[in-house]
Amino acid sequence: MAEQDSRGFALLSDLPMLEPASVAEAYDFAVAAFEISERARTPVFLRLTTAVALTHVTVDVSDDVPPPLVRDVVLERDIARYTKAGAKICLDQHRDLIERLNVAGGVIRAMGLNRLGLAGRPGGLGIVAVGPTYAYLAEALAAAGRELSQVSILRP
Numbered sequence: 001m002a003e004q005d006s007r008g009f010a011l012l013s014d015l016p017m018l019e020p021a022s023v024a025e026a027y028d029f030a031v032a033a034f035e036i037s038e039r040a041r042t043p044v045f046l047r048l049t050t051a052v053a054l055t056h057v058t059v060d061v062s063d064d065v066p067p068p069l070v071r072d073v074v075l076e077r078d079i080a081r082y083t084k085a086g087a088k089i090c091l092d093q094h095r096d097l098i099e100r101l102n103v104a105g106g107v108i109r110a111m112g113l114n115r116l117g118l119a120g121r122p123g124g125l126g127i128v129a130v131g132p133t134y135a136y137l138a139e140a141l142a143a144a145g146r147e148l149s150q151v152s153i154l155r156p
Helices: 007-013 023-040 087-111 133-143
Strands: 115-117 126-128 152-155
Touching (some): 023 087
Parallel strands (some): 126 152
């Protein structure tokens, strides 16, 4: 199967998405995804690319942590949440979805997962680098004789 851009699946599903740049970041983002999911009550799309998935590296992991919330399994009968029976229910579900995305965005901002590094002087080069593209950017700048600190970089 050819590698394809799967970011559209998160967009179509209206899900928050995290895209790690390294194996260590993939571990950290998996932990963060569970936190975001619990606080925003929504699934989180963790997108891996071949560049990250096929990399072998030792990662320091935290001790096993039990789930923060142990719940009994309850089959919840909530027609307004689990069905599409009528326009009002659909509109209410869509409003809830947008609110959950806003909550997830707030959690992501609070966790500092989006990073903006500004260069020392204004008016210079600015780059948005997502996932492993950030690692490629660091290599390209080094090959060009520039450092990451000389460029403003947004890592969403």
